[in-house]
Amino acid sequence: MATAKILISVPTNGNPAQIYEQIAAYNAAMSGNCTHVVHVSRDAAQSGAMAESGALRLSSFENVLLNDRHYFSRTPSILGIHVMNVEFAVRRGIAFDYVYLHTASDLPFRRGLNVHIAQHDFGMGPSRRVDTTKQNGWNPAVADHRDIHALTSFFGPDAAIYTTRTEGFFARRDLFFEVMWYAKVHVPFERENIWRGNYPFEEYLLPTVVEHVLGKRDLRRTRHAVVTTTSDRSFGLKTREPVNEQHIPILEKLDPAIFAFKFVPTDLTSPVRAWVRAQLGYGLPTQ
Numbered sequence: 001m002a003t004a005k006i007l008i009s010v011p012t013n014g015n016p017a018q019i020y021e022q023i024a025a026y027n028a029a030m031s032g033n034c035t036h037v038v039h040v041s042r043d044a045a046q047s048g049a050m051a052e053s054g055a056l057r058l059s060s061f062e063n064v065l066l067n068d069r070h071y072f073s074r075t076p077s078i079l080g081i082h083v084m085n086v087e088f089a090v091r092r093g094i095a096f097d098y099v100y101l102h103t104a105s106d107l108p109f110r111r112g113l114n115v116h117i118a119q120h121d122f123g124m125g126p127s128r129r130v131d132t133t134k135q136n137g138w139n140p141a142v143a144d145h146r147d148i149h150a151l152t153s154f155f156g157p158d159a160a161i162y163t164t165r166t167e168g169f170f171a172r173r174d175l176f177f178e179v180m181w182y183a184k185v186h187v188p189f190e191r192e193n194i195w196r197g198n199y200p201f202e203e204y205l206l207p208t209v210v211e212h213v214l215g216k217r218d219l220r221r222t223r224h225a226v227v228t229t230t231s232d233r234s235f236g237l238k239t240r241e242p243v244n245e246q247h248i249p250i251l252e253k254l255d256p257a258i259f260a261f262k263f264v265p266t267d268l269t270s271p272v273r274a275w276v277r278a279q280l281g282y283g284l285p286t287q
Contacts, residue, residue, distance in 0.1 A: 004118035006034040007096035009085035012104040013041045014049030020056040028280035029108035035063045037085040042070040079202030099176040101169045106262035113259040121219040122171035127164035127207040141199035155212040162207040168226030226260040245271040
């Protein structure tokens with residue numbers, strides 16, 4: 001059986017050293033069977049925040065592509081940037097069997113992610129049905145967003161809206177293209193800002209389309225591969241608070257379907273990052 005090739009998409013606002021380590025970690029977690037497409041936000045590109053120096057250079061990786069288009073990270077949203085990264089890879093003639101989406105603030109800590117992905121058709125969820133009549137959380141913003149309702153109307157007059165985390169979502173190439181066809185037909189890129197709204201649009205659009213298009217098929221499904229630690233009560237972390245050394249035993253006991261975690265300490269010398277390197281067997285070059 002041929003080894004599956006994974007196309008990895010990640011948006012970043014800067015800090016090339018952290019992105020360097022993230023790519024090194026994913027290369028180890030997937031045994032190098034992957035290609036990374038990195039989108040640098042327009043503000044980071046204009047400010048020079050991604051200027052490389054020292055030994056941690058993205059250009060030193062043979063399997064990294066930098067998207068030549070730069071959008072503000074808020075326009076047209078994280079999911080839109082992922083789609084543009086995939087389209088960029090297609091234009092460049094990159095061969096791949098699966099698409100894997102993640103953010104600049106996660107880090108893998110287990111090997112065999114490429115094997116796990118190849119054993120499934122897609123990974124997402126579990127997702128939750130949104131009750132837009134309830135005035136809590138993001139519900140009011142979702143209820144007022146005409147484009148998400150234009151999308152769901154395609155699936156029926158009372159079609160549900162779903163939500164879940166999207167970090168570590170993956171799908172077979174053909175399934176990803178099918179899902180994005182529905183999304184792009186009803187939420188076109190040509191209209192600036194359309195892929196955002198005043199809430200995390202990607203956490204609603206992607207699961208809504210996936211559940212309606214793929215959810216009832218006989219497919220090999222699993223959860224997404226990244227745990228968002230600030231949403232997992234066992235970590236006891238506040239919003240966007242990074243994990244620390246005391247959380248390593250929790251990471252070690254996570255569901256075997258989880259291969260990465262968010263949020264990671266920014267300090268490259270942190271004990272958590274040192275533990276990840278030991279787990280995956282890679283190191284960083286001397287600066």
